[in-house]
Amino acid sequence: MNLTRPVCALCAAGRVLLLVLVHLLRLEKISFAYFTIKDRLPQILTRVIDTLHRHKNEFFEEHGEKGVEAEKRAISFLSKLRNELQTDKPVTPLEDELPDAALWNQYLDYQRNLPNGNGEPSWFQSPWLYVECYMYRRIHAALAQNPPIDNFDVFKEGKAQNFFESQEAVIALCTYFQELLKNIKDLDEKQLQEELFKLLQVSLWGNKCDLSFSAGEDSSQKSSPLQSLENMVPYILVNDMEKVWSLLVNAKKNRTERSNVRVDIILDNAGFELVSDLVLADFLLSSKLADEVYFHGKSIPWYVSDTTKHDFNWTIKQLGSANHMWMSRCGINWEGNLKKGVWVFHDHMFWTLPHDFSSMSEVASDLYAELQKSNLLLFKGDLNYRKLTGDRKWEYSVPFHQALNKFHPAPLCSLRTLKSDTQVGLKPGQGEQIQASESEWMVSGKYGVVQFDAGL
Numbered sequence: 001m002n003l004t005r006p007v008c009a010l011c012a013a014g015r016v017l018l019l020v021l022v023h024l025l026r027l028e029k030i031s032f033a034y035f036t037i038k039d040r041l042p043q044i045l046t047r048v049i050d051t052l053h054r055h056k057n058e059f060f061e062e063h064g065e066k067g068v069e070a071e072k073r074a075i076s077f078l079s080k081l082r083n084e085l086q087t088d089k090p091v092t093p094l095e096d097e098l099p100d101a102a103l104w105n106q107y108l109d110y111q112r113n114l115p116n117g118n119g120e121p122s123w124f125q126s127p128w129l130y131v132e133c134y135m136y137r138r139i140h141a142a143l144a145q146n147p148p149i150d151n152f153d154v155f156k157e158g159k160a161q162n163f164f165e166s167q168e169a170v171i172a173l174c175t176y177f178q179e180l181l182k183n184i185k186d187l188d189e190k191q192l193q194e195e196l197f198k199l200l201q202v203s204l205w206g207n208k209c210d211l212s213f214s215a216g217e218d219s220s221q222k223s224s225p226l227q228s229l230e231n232m233v234p235y236i237l238v239n240d241m242e243k244v245w246s247l248l249v250n251a252k253k254n255r256t257e258r259s260n261v262r263v264d265i266i267l268d269n270a271g272f273e274l275v276s277d278l279v280l281a282d283f284l285l286s287s288k289l290a291d292e293v294y295f296h297g298k299s300i301p302w303y304v305s306d307t308t309k310h311d312f313n314w315t316i317k318q319l320g321s322a323n324h325m326w327m328s329r330c331g332i333n334w335e336g337n338l339k340k341g342v343w344v345f346h347d348h349m350f351w352t353l354p355h356d357f358s359s360m361s362e363v364a365s366d367l368y369a370e371l372q373k374s375n376l377l378l379f380k381g382d383l384n385y386r387k388l389t390g391d392r393k394w395e396y397s398v399p400f401h402q403a404l405n406k407f408h409p410a411p412l413c414s415l416r417t418l419k420s421d422t423q424v425g426l427k428p429g430q431g432e433q434i435q436a437s438e439s440e441w442m443v444s445g446k447y448g449v450v451q452f453d454a455g456l
């Protein structure tokens, strides 16, 4: 099967019936998207409104009455949005003049004209991926249209809290890594491979810590992830780490003075996950498996915990000024990498559009061309996986390459914990077997994949 999924193609009364059916028939696949729209998204909107309320005094102190007026307008915009969502109103064109508005409105037209669509796009009738992205874009508009509070990131507090609550795990990881650096030059190939595999797994499991999945509730990494890696190996459903290793080793061997080995990390969540990605990136440089790492983040606040440029720089600063020797050593080195230009942060509006990646070459040819310069693209997280595979209800055994639908700027690997019901590239029967004993396996975050595609 190969169909995009409306959230739920039922009218209001039908939805009540569906609730009962979901319960009786355990239709998990319908329920996850449905409950996300019905429960999780309004919960996120309520938290956003509450955050603005709590910052009222701060807005007043910074901007006077103008700040308070802007806060009121943003809250009323967001309350209207929540009401539109909860009453399944049509998706409306964006009315702001931000640079991506025209692309969003074209995409709405495209949804309207889909031959097998459900008529006028609306919150419960349209594809889940689309309406969920649209909500975050409207949250952005609520602030961006209301100066002087237009630069306020409503998710910033939550991201910072997640970082601080993961402190113990961050210390454990930085300490482990700085110890490793002491003798990294003496490691043979086998040992280097082992260390790469460890840090890939830390980065993979770091993806459990996202805040949109938990609707903003605490989702930090409490203990050292390094301790439990071995026990978690059985939960990696597709494990292509060997392929990633071969690619990097070959690239290193074929490297010339003029051709640097470049790895790109398409980032996901700030907090512990971001630290795990930065450690992996440092390892790639320190082991000389790569010469440069490009990071791709979001240009607007997105899916609660996704990394913006501000989060990226803030995290590195926090580490650099930490009262812990190894943490601060990491932060200072990473700042140095950015200054030297061996680490580069990029953002692009395409990452916060509703389009899946197969349309990147058309919609954002500049970004596609940029990714083509890379030797390896590491895509972090669940949302990136949904966009890589077009968020379709594929058979589990459909090859990853096929699901990518001609998206092949460079060899790529997805590091993703399963938090939505799309999965490809499994062995025949593998998905069905887990499903039989664990109905929540695709949405619990307990399972993960390190899934590679070599390209053409």
Ligand SMILES: O=P(O)(O)OC[C@@]1(O)O[C@H](CO)[C@@H](O)[C@@H]1O
Residues within 6 Å of the ligand: 036, 040, 132, 207, 210, 211, 212, 213, 214, 268, 269, 303, 380, 381, 382, 383, 384, 386, 419, 420
């Ligand atoms: O991309 P991430 O951070 O791994 O996950 C994002 C996520 O929590 O948001 C959606 C749920 O609303 C799902 O796609 C996914 O589970």
Ligand SMILES: [Mn+2]
Residues within 6 Å of the ligand: 210, 212, 268, 269, 303, 305, 306, 381, 383
């Ligand atoms: Mn995320």
